[in-house]
Amino acid sequence: MVERNRRYIKKLFQSCLFLCEKNWAQSNMEDLVKFMGRTCDADIKSVLAEDSITYLSSTSVSDIIKVLSNFFEQKTLTQLREENFTLLADESTDQSNRTQLSVFARWITPHGPREDYLGLIHEERTTSEALMEAIERFLMGKMIPFQNVRFVGLDGCNTMSGCNKGLQRRIRNVSPLCIYINCRNHRxxxxxxxxxxxxxxxxxxxxxxxxxxxxxxxxxxxxxxxxxxxxxxxxxxxxxxxxxxxxxxxxxxxxxxxxxxxxxxxxxxxxxxxxxxxxxxxxxxxxxxxxxxxxxxxxxxxxxxxxxxxxxxxxxxxxxxxxxxxxxxxxxxxxxxxxxxxxxxxxxxxxxxxxxxxxxxxxxxxxxxxxxxxxxxxxxxxxxxxxxxxxxxxxxxxxxxxxxxx
Incomplete structure (x- = not known):
């Protein structure tokens, strides 16, 4: 019974990961699992028939997604902390007029270049000083050494690209080996x-x-x-x-x-x-x-x-x-x-x-x-x-x- 339940939970995580990879809504999780139980999986069929706890509620599926997210994030951060990388950031305002700074990292792996989304930073101020402080807090919270930044890619506005007080200059003051690259598409x-x-x-x-x-x-x-x-x-x-x-x-x-x-x-x-x-x-x-x-x-x-x-x-x-x-x-x-x-x-x-x-x-x-x-x-x-x-x-x-x- 215990082994069956473990196999069932493992298949729930695999199904949830499949939904995420296909960009399907999490509301499809219950239908997908029940379909697998009806057609091809004896463990799922047994659990759905005998147990009242199936972990298919929206709350349970959300918790599974959070566990998967934390797992893959920690796996990515563990690799990134040991590498020199390019920091990519872009600021925009959403429909509710909230300022958001999206942060990406790009680095070289044995399998070639890799680019990962690290997260969003919500900021009320968009000065270069405020953005710099926000990025420092963000990287510190993820235990990513700022000194490992070797390139920084930003757009061409004065706040980002200013030679003396722009965000790129402040980043290069903290990581002297860093080189600034202006986004050519923004130009x-x-x-x-x-x-x-x-x-x-x-x-x-x-x-x-x-x-x-x-x-x-x-x-x-x-x-x-x-x-x-x-x-x-x-x-x-x-x-x-x-x-x-x-x-x-x-x-x-x-x-x-x-x-x-x-x-x-x-x-x-x-x-x-x-x-x-x-x-x-x-x-x-x-x-x-x-x-x-x-x-x-x-x-x-x-x-x-x-x-x-x-x-x-x-x-x-x-x-x-x-x-x-x-x-x-x-x-x-x-x-x-x-x-x-x-x-x-x-x-x-x-x-x-x-x-x-x-x-x-x-x-x-x-x-x-x-x-x-x-x-x-x-x-x-x-x-x-x-x-x-x-x-x-x-x-x-x-x-x-x-x-x-x-």
């Missing part, structure tokens, strides 16, 4: 942030894309209206993507989906305006029918493709530092090639080739009186590129070169 993300500060059309586009995502993300009813219009057009229903300022790929996807579902989005907004009479819907539709905003989205769709290739390279685990200048140069060459096509009026292979079609849709849906009022300030694809599109790409090239010192 690339800041290029777009810098462009936003000086380009009003880009700000309007960023606001528009985010507003469209919020409209459908936070209202299932409005999302259902959008889905029904896609089905009417014979389109595969898709969801709009949140355009995060520091995520190039999200902006690219948001722009691509805006272009692909432009007329469907207009019909959806018209329907929502008629049914809800919400001023926000009128504002979104008005912004969607501004030719400058539409043209800028098409320009971004072209421009963000080479930028995204560079971003994906920087995220690769096998990225070679010596190849970075070559990759940056390739990105610059691709952007300059887009400029040449724009200037020659050759839009073949570019998303901007859809500009005339989208402008026609806008004119077709605009009231006659409005078209007459705006006739004097008519926006043309070529005129927009000369005044806004091409200068934007040149500014982006400058930002990328400055970020990587090419």
């Amino acid at each position: 690339l993300a800041l290029c777009f942030v810098h462009l936003l500060k000086n380009n009003s059309i880009l700000i309007d586009v960023d606001t528009l894309l985010l507003a469209i995502w919020k409209t459908f993300h936070f209202s299932p009813k409005k999302a259902a209206v959008f889905e029904s219009f896609q089905e009417v057009y014979g389109q595969r229903p898709i969801n709009m993507v949140k355009a995060a300022t520091t995520r190039w790929l999200s902006h690219l996807h948001a722009c691509v989906r805006f272009k692909a579902r432009y007329e469907t989005l207009l019909d959806t907004m018209d329907s929502l305006i008629e049914s809800t009479h919400e001023p926000e819907m009128r504002g979104i539709r008005s912004s969607m029918t501004r030719k400058q905003n539409v043209a800028m989205i098409l320009v971004l769709t072209d421009v963000l493709k080479p930028i995204n290739y560079l971003s994906l390279y920087l995220q690769e685990d096998c990225g070679v530092v010596s190849e970075l200048p070559t990759r940056v140069k390739q990105c610059r060459d691709d952007l300059e090639a887009i400029i040449q096509q724009y200037r020659q009026g050759n839009y073949e292979g570019l998303e901007f080739s859809k500009c005339e079609d989208l402008f026609f849709i806008i004119d077709d849906r605009a009231m006659l009186a409005r078209r007459n009022r705006s006739h004097a300030a008519e926006v043309t694809p070529a005129g927009f590129l000369e005044v806004h599109g091409i200068p934007l790409i040149y500014n982006l090239i400058t930002e990328v070169e400055d970020a990587f010192y090419v």
